[in-house]
Amino acid sequence: MKRHNYSFKFEEISLNPSHIGKLLDYDKGDDKEIISYLIDEVLNEAAGSCDIRAEFVIYPEIEFDSDTGSMIIGGIEFNPGKIISAQLRKAESVALFACTAGQWIGDKAKQLINGKDYLKGYIFDIAGSEIVEAAAELMQEKLREMMEAEGLKITNRYSPGYCGWNVSEQHKLFSLMPDNFCGITLNESALMTPIKSVSGVIGIGSQVKINPYPCNICDIKDCIYRKLKEQKQ
Numbered sequence: 001m002k003r004h005n006y007s008f009k010f011e012e013i014s015l016n017p018s019h020i021g022k023l024l025d026y027d028k029g030d031d032k033e034i035i036s037y038l039i040d041e042v043l044n045e046a047a048g049s050c051d052i053r054a055e056f057v058i059y060p061e062i063e064f065d066s067d068t069g070s071m072i073i074g075g076i077e078f079n080p081g082k083i084i085s086a087q088l089r090k091a092e093s094v095a096l097f098a099c100t101a102g103q104w105i106g107d108k109a110k111q112l113i114n115g116k117d118y119l120k121g122y123i124f125d126i127a128g129s130e131i132v133e134a135a136a137e138l139m140q141e142k143l144r145e146m147m148e149a150e151g152l153k154i155t156n157r158y159s160p161g162y163c164g165w166n167v168s169e170q171h172k173l174f175s176l177m178p179d180n181f182c183g184i185t186l187n188e189s190a191l192m193t194p195i196k197s198v199s200g201v202i203g204i205g206s207q208v209k210i211n212p213y214p215c216n217i218c219d220i221k222d223c224i225y226r227k228l229k230e231q232k233q
């Protein structure tokens with residue numbers, strides 16, 4: 001199975017510092033200037049230290065059981081829940097992916113928080129999450145271009161732990177990934193190391209599409225991820 005791996009430079013990923021301010025809920029008021037300064041300082045430090053990587057492999061087949069909503073990839077049955085199943089149902093193949101912002105930024109956030117520099121530690125923590133999401137976005141764009149050249153389209157990306165997909169299924173996902181996939185390991189609680197990492201699936205096919213507003217079709221109104229997405233818009 002062909003592995004597609006990438007090492008991204010910090011300048012290649014699209015990060016918006018004002019998103020970090022919004023997530024901190026400090027994008028207005030008297031503290032705005034000092035917070036903007038700290039965010040810039042954190043991002044400058046992260047630019048020189050983060051090891052940003054992404055990898056995907058393509059499984060040529062994906063099957064669905066319409067009765068149970070389960071999907072089968074590489075002989076393994078997943079139960080991603082009805083929201084994700086509905087989005088992937090028309091996929092003919094699937095990309096399994098992982099991305100990471102590297103070990104450094106998670107360690108830095110932890111070290112600052114342990115040293116009671118809570119604000120800067122929290123900014124590093126949010127920046128790490130934003131960096132890995134931006135890396136996933138860029139990896140997804142590389143996949144989209146690759147598939148477009150073959151006349152195919154892709155879906156949104158979906159990860160265990162989101163939209164009703166139990167995080168424990170990350171173990172099944174990693175069992176399908178080649179060794180040392182993106183340099184990420186998984187512990188028994190399905191937590192990834194480095195901590196600022198993300199993994200998941202993207203559907204591929206001639207009849208699938210990217211849904212720009214996936215939360216609009218979902219009736220879970222108090223979902224924290226919906227709120228985070230709205231804060232970013």
Ligand code: SF4
Nearest residue numbers: 163215218223225226
């Ligand atoms: S609101 Fe959005 S993020 Fe939350 S479960 Fe629904 S689709 Fe997923």
